[in-house]
Amino acid sequence: MKKVLSIILISVLAISLLTACGSKLKDGSYTAEEADFDDYSGWKDNVTVEVKDGKITAVDWNSTHKDGGKDKKTSSKDGDYGMVAFGDAVAEWHEQAEKVESFLIEKQDVDAIKLDDEGKTDSVAGVTMIVGGFVDMVKDALSKAK
DSSP: OHHHHHHHHHHHHHHHHHHHHTOOOOSEEEEEEOSSOOTTTOEEEEEEEEEETTEEEEEEEEEEETTOSSOHHHHHHTTSSOSSTTSSOSSOHHHHHHHHHHHHHHHOOGGGSOOOTTSOOSSSTTOOSOOHHHHHHHHHHHHTTO
């Protein structure tokens, strides 16, 4: 009898631990943004994370400019914010942002985006820009979903 009770108790504890470790996110739309506009570029990044059925289903990383006008994704798509022509970028800003967004949706874990000391990552193929701010904003946004 003691053996049966022990097995039941161990099973209940194991299930409890697995449930606690695999806790889902609350459904909703969660946002975060940088505190200030960048002194050099004038941009301020923001992120919106959509959660449905406890999983990340959509991510939008963008930026607004202190002078108004188009957001950074639109400016990049329209050719007004060109990274390839001015540096060592392998793709334009909006293309790299979309790769990071897709990676997060696929992995369902912002910590899967490993950062170096400069805030860059080798985790996402085709991304050469700094993504540290994105990671911080996603963590902030998802903290509201727990």
